[in-house]
Amino acid sequence: MHLVTYIGLVHRAEQTLADSFRVVGQGHAKEPDVLFTCQALAQMSDEHVRRLIPIIDRYGEQGHGDDVEEPERLHASGLAEVRSGPVGLLRDLQDLHVLGTLVQTTWTVIIQAAQGLRDHDLLKVARDAGGETARQLSWLNTRMKAAAPQALIVAR
Amino acid sequence: MSDRIADIWGARTPHGRGTVWPARVDLHLADGLGEWEVDRWVQSACLLCSNGCGCDIAVKDGRMVGVRGRATDVVNHGRMGPKGLYGSTPWARSADRLTRPLVRDNGRLVETDWDTAMGRVVEVSRRLLAEKGPLSHGFYTSGQLFLEEYYALAMIGKAGVGTPHMDGNTRLCTATAAAAFKESFGADGQPGSYTDIEYCDAIFLYGHNMAETQTVLWMRILDRTRSADPPVIVCVDPRRTPVAQEAERTGGVHLAPRVGTNLALMNGLTRELFVNGWIDEAWVQAHTLGVDDLRTSVERYHPDEVGRICGIDPDDLRRAARIFGESERVLSTVLQGFYQSHQATAAAVAVHNLHLLRGLIGQVGSGILQMNGQPTAQNNRECGADGDLTGFRNWDNEQHVRELADLWNVDPLTIPHWAPPTNAMQIFGYAEEGSIGLLWISATNPAVSMPESARIRRILGGDQCFVVVQDLFLTETAQLADVVLPAAGWGEKSGTFTNVNRTVHLSEKAVDPPGEAKSDLDILLLYAAAMDFRDLDGAPLIGWSTPEEAFDAWRETTRGRPVDYTGLSYAKLRGPTGIPWPVNDGAPEGTDRLYADAVFPTATDYCETYGHDLLTGAAVTEQEHRAMRPDGRAFLKAAAYTPAHEEPGDDYPLLYTTGRTVYQFHTRTKTGRSRSLNRAAPDAWVELSVPDAERLGITEGDVVRVESPRGAIEVRARVGHVMAGAVFAPFHYGSWDPTGANCDGRQANELTMTVWDPVSKQPYFKTAACRVVKVRDGDGPAPAPTTAASASASPGVPATGGGAATVSRVVDTPVYPNDPAQTVPAGGA
Known part of the structure; x- marks a missing residue:
């Protein structure tokens, strides 16, 4: 069942997103709203990871191995370090947005499967988490729109 | 003759529920002048807090020499506070005025x-x-x-x-007041009116030391709480302010949550309304959006949990909630204790939620006053x-x-x-x-x-x-x-301004x-x-x-908007009283309170904002807003409590919060140049609780060093009535001093941090961590006033006083436009 593959995917992707939020927040700590909001958004993803644990216990999680039929290039890599300056912040927020979109579409796919399986627990976790992923993406979008004019036109 | 430094609120004029607030004219003239010696009185309103008291400026020999409250003004019924009386005019004659670029x-x-x-x-x-x-x-x-x-x-x-x-x-x-209105009601605009004070059964003051920040409004409340049928006061404040004392006196509750935990407290109060069924289900169904999400959001804030987070007795929370839930009419006011603290907008919005859940809005006696700081x-x-x-x-x-x-x-x-x-x-x-x-x-x-x-x-x-x-x-x-x-x-130019109650005044040039x-x-x-x-x-x-x-020109931009000035002109504003907007063909004498019809300015094409996520500040899009079809319904919005950005730890074990004193305004540009006011609060201080002071070996008046990761100050300590674990510092004092001395090292904001609310973007001045060490013994008590929240816990500190003489006289109470006590049958509405 490939659902197991996707549970593994979302597990890894949420963890990567949480870590990347923390990297970007710390790296741009001179912007206090970025620091503190990224910390809060990282905690959202932490919570999603935590809530996945009983799901993984039930379905199992396929990692890498001989018997795994996992599509190639499944996992996205996170942000290990930040860029500098106003334009750097903009690009880092864009990277977070790309990661967040992967998480969101993964939850969408899982929601579909959970409905097919009539798995109410999984459906609840996936819907709650998917809703919060939308909040993460909304903030990234809002913050990028606010930062863009100054960064692109007048920043040194 | 009364000393309004010693007697901040003046004599009481108590009166019964649902009756008009009696008029009392307060005045002060410099240099012992009598009223008959004044050349001219020029119409204005006071600029030394957000209350907006109507007053006349006294002019003698081409100089401003004092002020007199206007008995006919709906805001103050003739009264003035100490800042207005003593601080309105001395600055103008100050030798250090800028006169050239x-x-x-x-x-x-x-x-x-x-x-x-x-x-x-x-x-x-x-x-x-x-x-x-x-x-x-x-x-x-x-x-x-x-x-x-x-x-x-x-x-x-x-x-x-x-x-x-x-x-x-x-x-x-004031950004949080505006932001909270927009999130809940779709647009800025104070829903309530000061006349709600005369009709309500309970008044909740959230982070609002009104007794010091808006003294005339507090007089209005005192004239009800000291009457035979007083309303009950509930106070949320980490200090034992005069408001907190009045809460105890009226059989209400003083809740002193740990600094930075307001939202947990508010979520707890909200949960109590749901659990006890203190909800007007039909009203909520008809006039709001989001009740199910709100119920879910506050579910985990059981009184015991709130007690743990906030450091309060869970039964006090239950009692406060019961007062809100069972009082027929409730007035709520909010100020910097919420606006400048952690999760500001979410906490201020929670006040709206409580009123919306009970349908207590738009009716006489049931109002919300999200206050402003500045006039x-x-x-x-x-x-x-x-x-x-x-x-x-x-x-x-x-x-x-x-x-x-x-x-x-x-x-x-x-x-x-x-x-x-x-x-x-x-x-x-x-x-x-x-x-x-x-x-x-x-x-x-x-x-x-x-x-x-x-x-x-x-x-x-x-x-x-x-x-x-x-x-x-x-x-x-x-x-x-x-x-x-x-x-x-002020007084040297003409213009209009609007107080926290939407009341517009004209202030004419006097000199x-x-x-x-x-x-x-x-x-x-x-x-x-x-x-x-x-x-x-x-x-x-x-x-x-x-x-x-x-x-x-401005008036034309307000046509068709909630802030409707189309019925106002300078000629109209030269009448007996300020006039609250909206003023238009339908309401030529202005509007006492908004939302009497329970229709809120939330329609997508009309609203001032599509709203935000209260936790992150992410903007709601037009499409998302339209899909909710708010169409005049108010939003119930919630957020989870999160710990403040800087929590006390080993290095900085105490909470640091800044605030105000009754005798100074903002950075003292005007009040510091009034001898009566400045003598009452001449220098910076910090307030410590008795147990913290004992632990640190600090006694009244000792010089202490207060330090945060960002800076330090050295000031004298008042051992007083702040909650244990917290340190309070007045923010007014910079390096400038009227004595000419250079006073570096006393500015409260050296310690505060650069962090702001995600929605209102208001900086947080009340959520830093600090440590306090004694530097040396003091040579007398701290320069903090004894008359209000900064009172000393130790005996023997001389009482603050010594203000110049003022006059205060009760006069016949005029008829006020829009006052429900004079326009509807007593007890009605």
Whole structure:
């Protein structure tokens, strides 16, 4: 069942997103709203990871191995370090947005499967988490729109 | 004759529920003058807090010599507070007024003429516009100008220069009030009225030490609580303020949550309403959106859990909730204890939620007063010289922007509306990195009032940004400027302003300003003319020049908006009282309270904002808003409590919170120059609780060093009534002192941190961690007043007093327009 593959995917992707939020927040700590909001958004993803644990216990999680039929290039890599300056912040927020979109579409796919399986627990976790992923993406979008004019036109 | 330093609120005039507040005229004249010796009385309103008391300015030999409350004014019924009485006029005659422009030459500020000073501003402005465009300009204004001046500034910034970087000190004092209104009701606008005080059964004051910040409004409450049928007071405050004492006296509750945990407390109160069924289900169904999400959001805030987070007795929370749930009519007021603290907007919105859940809004006695800090903050929000769009328009609504562009006859793209307007803290961030190259500061003192003072001084004093300051005095901020422009103050110019209760007053010019000082309006228009801003037809962008013409132009921008001034004119405002908006054909004498029909300005095409995620500040999109079909229903919004950004730890074990005292206003520019006021609170101090002081070996008056990761101050300690684990510091005191002494090292904001609310963008002044160590023994008590929240816990501290004589006399109570006690049968409505 490939659902197991996707549970593994979302597990890894949420963890990567949480870590990347923390990297970007710390790296741009001179912007206090970025620091503190990224910390809060990282905690959202932490919570999603935590809530996945009983799901993984039930379905199992396929990692890498001989018997795994996992599509190639499944996992996205996170942000290990930040860029500098106003334009750097903009690009880092864009990277977070790309990661967040992967998480969101993964939850969408899982929601579909959970409905097919009539798995109410999984459906609840996936819907709650998917809703919060939308909040993460909304903030990234809002913050990028606010930062863009100054960064692109007048920043040194 | 009464000493209103010793007797802050004056004599009581108690009266029964549902009856009109009796009139009492308070007055003070300098130099022992009698009323009969005054040459002229000039109509105005008081500018020394947000209450907006109607008053007349006394003029003698061409000088302002005192004030007298106007008995006929709906706001104050003749009363004045100590700041208004003693502080309104002495500053004007102060020898250190700015009388000529200053420019920086070879590192020093030197006097010059207007042509030279404005020439330098215009040269830099033109060069930056040519090289980098409008985003190189920032304007940081005040909560103390007049409406006409904000409107001129809004046009200059938004339609002349075309920069989104406009904000004001209002961001520090009132942004959360505006943001909370917009999130819940769709637009700014105070729902309640002061007349609710006469009808309510309970008053909840959230983070609002009204007894010191709005003394006249507190008199109005005292005249009810000291009557035979008093309302019950509930107080949320970490200090044992006079409000807290009144809560105990009236059988109410004083809740003192740990600093930074307001939202947990509010979520707990909300949960109690659900659990106990104190909900008007039918009303909620008809007039609100989001009740199910709200119920889910507050589920986990059981009283025991709230008690654990906030450090309060769970039964106190239950009692407070019961008072809210079972009182027939409830009035709530909110101020800086919520606005300047952690999760500000979410906590302020939670106050709205409580009222909406019970349908307690829009009716006599059931109101909400989200207060303002500064006297004209409301006008900055209305005119849009801050982060708002003129006339409560929505910057995210193309049609609203087009309307404004048509009114101003400019290209809609000139008006920056592609992203949220830049908030004050971000403006200073851009000035720090130099992408804002011209920062124009009017009538405010960020070097003292903004968080993390050392950083602000560095930004203003650096070469990366050209700083223009217009002010009455060479403030701590002006000393760092490249050009200083001398401004006329209150009584030296005409204009209107609007108090926290939507009441508009006209303040007329009483005397000429000193030397070459000009009104802020004239200064701004001088710049506009020199820059030659034009409209689409090539005519001057601003075609008017007097305050009255500016008012009339502003009035046209309010047509069809919630902030409707169309029925107002200078002639109408010269009547007996200020008038609360909306004023129009349907309400020619103004409107006492909003939302009597329970229809809120939330329709997608009408609202001032589509709203935000209260936890992150992410904007709701137009499509998302439209899909909810709010159509006049109010929003119930919630957020989970999260711990504050800086929690006490091993190195900094105490919570640090800043605030106000009754005798000083803002950075003391006016009150510090009044002998009566300044003697009552002459120097900075910090307040410690008795157990903390004992543990640290500190006694009353000892000199202590208070330190946070960002800075330190050395001041004297008042061992008083702040909650254990917290340290309170008044924010008024900078390096300037009326004695001429240089007083470095006492400024409360040296310690505060650069962090702000995700929605209102209001900085948090009340959530830092600190440590306190004793430096040396004191030589007497701390310079803190004994008369209110700063009272000493130790006996033997001399009582604060010694104010000059004032007169206070009870007069026949006039008939007030819109007062429910005089317009509907007693006890009705």
